[in-house]
Amino acid sequence: xxxxxxxxxxxxxxxxxxxxxxxxxxxxxxxxxxxxxxxxxxxxxxxxxxxxxxxxxxxxxxxxxxxxxxxxxxxxxxxxxxxxxxxxxxxxxxxxxxxxxxxxxxxxxxxxxxxxxxxxxxxxxxxxxxxxxxxxxxxxxxxxxxxxxxxxxxxxxxxxxxxxxxxxxxxxxxxxxxxxxxxxxxxxxxxxxxxxxxxxxxxxxxxxxxxxxxxxxxxxxxxxxxxxxxxxxxxxxxxxxxxxxxxxxxxxxxxxxxxxxxxxxxxxxxxxxxxxxxxxxxxxxxxxxxxxxxxxxxxxxxxxxxxxxxxxxxxxxxxxxxxx
Amino acid sequence: xxxxxxxxxxxxxxxxxxxxxxxxxxxxxxxxxxxxxxxxxxxxxxxxxxxxxxxxxxxxxxxxxxxxxxxxxxxxxxxxxxxxxxxxxxxxxxxxxxxxxxxxxxxxxxxxxxxxxxxxxxxxxxxxxxxxxxxxxxxxxxxxxxxxxxxxxxxxxxxxxxxxxxxxxxxxxxxxxxxxxxxxxxxxxxxxxxxxxxxxxxxxxxxxxxxxxxxxxxxxxxxxxxxxxxxxxxxxxxxxxxxxxxxxxxxxxxxxxxxxxxxxxxxxxxxxxxxxxxxxxxxxxxxx
Amino acid sequence: xxxxxxxxxxxxxxxxxxxxxxxxxxxxxxxxxxxxxxxxxxxxxxxxxxxxxxxxxxxxxxxxxxxxxxxxxxxxxxxxxxxxxxxxxxxxxxxxxxxxxxxxxxxxxxxxxxxxxxxxxxxxxxxxxxxxxxxxxxxxxxxxxxxxxxxxxxxxxxxxxxxxxxxxxxxxxxxxxxxxxxxxxxxxxxxxxxxxxxxxxxxxxxxxxxxxxxxxxxxxxxxxxxxxxxxxxxxxxxxxxxxxxxxxxxxxxxxxxxxxxxxxxxxxxxxxxxxxxxxxxxxxxxxxxxxxxxxxxxxxxxxxxxxxxxxxxxx
Numbered sequence: 001x002x003x004x005x006x007x008x009x010x011x012x013x014x015x016x017x018x019x020x021x022x023x024x025x026x027x028x029x030x031x032x033x034x035x036x037x038x039x040x041x042x043x044x045x046x047x048x049x050x051x052x053x054x055x056x057x058x059x060x061x062x063x064x065x066x067x068x069x070x071x072x073x074x075x076x077x078x079x080x081x082x083x084x085x086x087x088x089x090x091x092x093x094x095x096x097x098x099x100x101x102x103x104x105x106x107x108x109x110x111x112x113x114x115x116x117x118x119x120x121x122x123x124x125x126x127x128x129x130x131x132x133x134x135x136x137x138x139x140x141x142x143x144x145x146x147x148x149x150x151x152x153x154x155x156x157x158x159x160x161x162x163x164x165x166x167x168x169x170x171x172x173x174x175x176x177x178x179x180x181x182x183x184x185x186x187x188x189x190x191x192x193x194x195x196x197x198x199x200x201x202x203x204x205x206x207x208x209x210x211x212x213x214x215x216x217x218x219x220x221x222x223x224x225x226x227x228x229x230x231x232x233x234x235x236x237x238x239x240x241x242x243x244x245x246x247x248x249x250x251x252x253x254x255x256x257x258x259x260x261x262x263x264x265x266x267x268x269x270x271x272x273x274x275x276x277x278x279x280x281x282x283x284x285x286x287x288x289x290x291x292x293x294x295x296x297x298x299x300x301x302x303x304x305x306x307x308x309x310x311x312x313x314x315x316x317x318x319x320x321x322x323x324x
Numbered sequence: 325x326x327x328x329x330x331x332x333x334x335x336x337x338x339x340x341x342x343x344x345x346x347x348x349x350x351x352x353x354x355x356x357x358x359x360x361x362x363x364x365x366x367x368x369x370x371x372x373x374x375x376x377x378x379x380x381x382x383x384x385x386x387x388x389x390x391x392x393x394x395x396x397x398x399x400x401x402x403x404x405x406x407x408x409x410x411x412x413x414x415x416x417x418x419x420x421x422x423x424x425x426x427x428x429x430x431x432x433x434x435x436x437x438x439x440x441x442x443x444x445x446x447x448x449x450x451x452x453x454x455x456x457x458x459x460x461x462x463x464x465x466x467x468x469x470x471x472x473x474x475x476x477x478x479x480x481x482x483x484x485x486x487x488x489x490x491x492x493x494x495x496x497x498x499x500x501x502x503x504x505x506x507x508x509x510x511x512x513x514x515x516x517x518x519x520x521x522x523x524x525x526x527x528x529x530x531x532x533x534x535x536x537x538x539x540x541x542x543x544x545x546x547x548x549x550x551x552x553x554x555x556x557x558x559x560x561x562x563x564x565x566x567x568x569x570x571x572x573x574x575x576x577x578x579x580x581x582x583x584x585x586x587x588x589x590x591x592x593x594x595x596x597x598x599x600x601x602x603x604x605x606x607x608x609x610x611x612x
Numbered sequence: 613x614x615x616x617x618x619x620x621x622x623x624x625x626x627x628x629x630x631x632x633x634x635x636x637x638x639x640x641x642x643x644x645x646x647x648x649x650x651x652x653x654x655x656x657x658x659x660x661x662x663x664x665x666x667x668x669x670x671x672x673x674x675x676x677x678x679x680x681x682x683x684x685x686x687x688x689x690x691x692x693x694x695x696x697x698x699x700x701x702x703x704x705x706x707x708x709x710x711x712x713x714x715x716x717x718x719x720x721x722x723x724x725x726x727x728x729x730x731x732x733x734x735x736x737x738x739x740x741x742x743x744x745x746x747x748x749x750x751x752x753x754x755x756x757x758x759x760x761x762x763x764x765x766x767x768x769x770x771x772x773x774x775x776x777x778x779x780x781x782x783x784x785x786x787x788x789x790x791x792x793x794x795x796x797x798x799x800x801x802x803x804x805x806x807x808x809x810x811x812x813x814x815x816x817x818x819x820x821x822x823x824x825x826x827x828x829x830x831x832x833x834x835x836x837x838x839x840x841x842x843x844x845x846x847x848x849x850x851x852x853x854x855x856x857x858x859x860x861x862x863x864x865x866x867x868x869x870x871x872x873x874x875x876x877x878x879x880x881x882x883x884x885x886x887x888x889x890x891x892x893x894x895x896x897x898x899x900x901x902x903x904x905x906x907x908x909x910x911x912x913x914x915x916x917x918x919x920x921x922x923x924x925x926x927x
Contacts, residue, residue: 018346043791044762186654186818188877191862195876213791216864243868257796258866259825261848267803268825270796274761336713503709506669507769511723511776512696521722525713 006032011069020279024050026231037208039218042228048211052177092122095168099180101160105152111163112148118170137166158189176208230286237312247314249291343605350601356594364410371404376559405561412562416546417539423481428488436496450486458483466554476555480542495527529606540595563588613644616812622675624665631886635661637836648813650827658836659816663782667699700773704785706765710757717753723775742771763794780812835884835892842917852919855893899927
């Protein structure tokens with residue numbers, strides 16, 4: 001077995017509407033190693049969620065359209081699988097945690113039942129056996145199993161997210177896609193959930209793709225990081241690479257935009273302008289309009305990926321020259 | 325870049341039309357409705373005969389150049405009567421819907437915006453009112469007031485008020501909680517202005533849909549009342565009444581019931597399909 | 613600097629099916645002209661209600677509010693009209709705080725029309741000026757909110773609040789719904805406006821790093837009550853209340869070498885309906901003991917540093 005659990009090659013996804021084509025994901029390459037947590041960081045509309053949904057193949061087609069690339073899961077191209085084969089993987093080998101725990105649970109079913117259902121769907125086991133395992137899962141995520149027979153509305157937001165996580169982990173997946181799992185939660189609850197995910201990851205040994213806009217969450221939980229901008233990976237590397245030696249102007253800009261707890265400066269340094277409209281992407285580097293260092297070269301064509309140090313990839317013309 | 329100039333202001337109607345155009349069925353329905361309305365307006369010019377002109381010598385005539393769709397038992401020209409009949413159906417549909425929509429919107433707006441005991445009182449009254457079957461209500465009204473076009477319109481209009489009131493109230497309840505209403509209050513806008521400027525324009529979309537569909541269903545209810553003899557009185561032609569007239573001779577001359585039936589179906593269907601189309605066109609979630 | 617806004621023992625209760633919901637329970641603070649008070653807490657702690665009560669979008673249940681030294685707790689409708697020009701609000705959600713059927717210029721024009729001080733041309737010029745101030749290009753004046761991104765929408769909300777030239781603005785999570793790069797733009801804008809116009813802000817948020825950045829004083833709320841209040845730097849350097857400590861330790865910091873040791877709190881925020889006397893944080897507090905069942909008094913631990921915990925010296 002290879003070291004790489006998931007390999008995404010040149011993934012391109014578009015959304016076709018009546019009036020325009022939205023270029024959501026443009027040639028993304030990504031590798032997830034076994035047991036690794038990788039953070040996908042980017043702003044609203046950068047294409048993070050589309051990538052995750054492509055991996056699970058749960059995008060609505062149409063309007064979404066796969067325009068190229070492949071997603072290799074254990075060396076097998078997911079895009080080529082039949083829907084039936086895909087159902088065996090979805091929820092079983094690859095599971096997803098959604099952003100909003102309020103809508104991810106069925107409001108008219110008991111939470112324990114929902115977990116047991118998820119288990120039974122992928123395992124040939126009896127009902128009592130599934131129920132027993134569902135109880136175990138509840139305990140694992142820190143919910144007393146007496147609450148098995150309660151309905152989602154009886155749980156608080158943080159508790160619901162725990163239930164969602166229990167459901168995702170119920171079949172012992174190899175890959176967990178977590179789409180902003182703590183964004184809807186308060187900081188103290190976020191801290192609890194992140195802590196719990198960390199310990200569960202150690203326990204179950206799953207790889208995690210953590211989608212977030214919060215660099216703090218990434219610093220907290222990720223081994224490697226991919227910074228996404230306008231459907232492209234602007235920078236990719238280990239957490240050390242990204243946090244200690246950020247090389248893409250966008251990554252640097254993101255760090256500068258954050259209010260720092262230990263800073264005494266009275267002004268923030270935002271990135272000027274806005275992310276380009278994905279219906280109307282500029283030629284060349286997509287970040288060019290907002291970049292302070294942009295020159296003529298940046299407008300000519302999409303920059304090549306430069307490996308500035310082993311494993312640290314930057315999609316910028318100026319990267320690795322010392323003047324970026 | 326073209327974006328540099330001041331963006332032209334888009335009118336509301338223009339925007340709805342732009343969205344509606346995407347839906348072919350809705351556009352066809354719209355043209356059908358426009359056609360029926362024109363026929364109703366120009367009935368005196370379009371109909372070859374008057375609606376009561378009888379040709380006693382030639383009852384149950386087959387379609388011919390003289391009588392395009394034949395004649396009925398009294399020898400009246402069926403084609404002409406269908407054309408004249410469109411006037412009654414549309415009048416019932418449009419006027420009764422207008423009555424019920426205006427009353428419903430006002431009641432719903434008051435109940436929704438002010439809330440509290442007023443809301444409770446109005447809604448409970450409507451609850452009681454709505455527990456009586458609509459058709460029975462119409463029949464009772466028409467029977468009490470006496471059968472005529474005007475009374476049918478009033479009966480149908482009154483019976484449709486609760487539906488509009490409820491819709492308006494629900495729509496206002498959700499909008500009342502929006503932050504822009506609070507923002508308006510924080511800049512000293514009066515209640516009247518808030519309702520007029522901020523709430524009604526945003527609450528009206530679902531109502532436009534149900535008003536459109538309401539015209540269809542009240543036209544249908546009018547046909548029903550006429551069918552049982554409580555609506556438009558003979559000799560004035562109305563599609564429902566024409567079906568009723570043809571009832572006794574259905575076996576021999578089924579086509580006499582079929583023609584007005586088809587007219588009713590097409591008209592009501594057109595209004596419903598247009599309503600459906602409008603629902604999509606007005607839904608901001610589908611805009612991009 | 614003279615005091616602009618003062619709240620004394622402010623309370624706001626709501627009647628619910630289950631009993632009295634203590635949304636704001638005995639909050640007092642002072643805010644000087646041109647300064648910023650940060651109000652921090654988790655969802656449901658009453659921070660939003662506090663902001664709305666101060667500017668009279670909600671009527672207080674008890675307590676007093678002073679503005680420029682005058683008691684405005686129960687204003688007459690005429691006084692309220694005058695007050696609204698001096699106190700404004702910026703909302704959290706730039707999607708629901710703008711009327712979707714009003715264009716950008718209509719939204720900004722509305723307060724000026726209602727004020728009735730300027731003629732048509734004056735209003736037009738003023739709107740142009742305001743759009744320029746908040747950084748919306750003139751070409752967007754006829755655009756509708758759904759055609760604009762979140763950052764621009766929030767700028768419109770700010771322009772609308774500025775139109776009446778207020779002295780005090782309640783900012784209710786104004787940047788929470790925005791992406792970080794846009795968030796920084798809006799925060800800088802607000803800081804510039806404060807400098808230019810001498811505005812006082814009450815900055816309500818759950819984001820501690822933002823509030824540290826923008827505030828002079830910070831008030832930490834838990835279940836309707838103030839648990840700690842201190843100058844911004846002091847609060848971060850020397851948090852005294854166990855809740856403040858847990859809150860500070862929970863912030864994820866974008867630094868991989870400094871993974872803090874977190875104080876993970878047990879349980880979640882309890883219900884603010886019919887709370888028992890005594891410390892409301894007790895159920896989640898690792899230091900809780902018998903004394904915590906008594907009502908917690910506010911103590912001044914050092915100059916201007918208030919804390920409502922009976923055990924702050926021991927922990």
